[in-house]
Amino acid sequence: MQRGTAQRRAILQALREAPGPLTAQELHELARADAEGLGLATVYRNLNELEREGRVVEVRLPGDARRYEPAGRGHHHHFRCVRCDTVFELELGCPLSMLEDVTLPGGLHVTGHELVLFGVCDACGGSASATRRDSVSGSA
Template identity: 45%
Template sequence: MKSEAKVETRNTPQKDAIRAAFVETDRPISAEEILSYAKRSVPDLSIATVYRNLKILTEDGWLEVVQLPGETPRYERSGKEHHHHFLCQACRKVYELEGCVPKILPKIPRGFPRCRP
């Protein structure tokens, strides 16, 4: 029986730039946002390389997928305290909210108007 050894992934300038995007934004971000941030350091970075590294970083446990209904997946760093997510309808960016649902409404992020149906 063959044992499956975990393959060590190497650090590359592309992967370092992708990780730096998460450190800089400190919020869930999409592959397109990652590409925009990471291209500052690696101008020839492609979206295919971003997706390949997102898969690796997720499998390694460095990232988690944030799935919101009807939205493209966002990714955030693993190991954060329990929290929820807030999608700004104007800019389509996702932000983190600390705490649970009953405590969230009074804590809408500063600068966002409270919408009424």
Template identity: 35%
Template sequence: MAPRRRNTQQRALIEAELADCRGFVSAQELHARLRQGGNPVGLATVYRNLNDLAESGAADTIQMSGAEQLYRSCSDEHHHHLVCVDCGTTIEIGPEHEEWVESIARRKRFTLISHTIEIFGRCPDCRRKLREQELAAAN
């Protein structure tokens, strides 16, 4: 287990900014948001604290295709995500399919240790914008 880091003012700023994000963000995006807000936190500090938050379970991480690791503040309960591939909006969804996951593991003779489910798609706002763009291009 990794050593527990001290709660510093910079860590508190990083946690608060991450909690204000609508969806998953990269360390660089979070760093830019902090700097725009007048908080001169170093990029290495942002990366280190995000990794610590992920290790402790206070942040979720995903790896989008061809992108760097992304982070999101999360709840303490086991959950999964719906993630918009366009804007990054993320919705936590409950573990409704735990029995399904366990049955697959049993059928394949696996001992289930853990699992992560991310469902990628488009949110209603992005679908609407895409339709509007398609209509404008057709005219």
């Protein structure tokens, strides 16, 4: 019956503050900062629960475990840094709105799409800066 536990709050908090969707593992590490001793099973349990409640949505990227982000952020895509594997949510408008409800040659009826950009994030130094940010540090 849906209780307000410190763990659940920490999990939602971490999801909201993240630059993009997180895996259960990442969430486990991040939310530990607020909920000491947080167990991985608890993370999974809460993610499933929150998804059923419609408060978070699952995001699947190629060759990667399930990721989750807060629900209600509308249509958008993601960027994955090939160095640190961090996934970022993109704010850009989607350049593929023409793919909403079309039928391609061959009878393929398109109803949705998924776009992922790959590259190097700022922290990993796109070309010059070697700024090294710890994506999993406990800085509140």
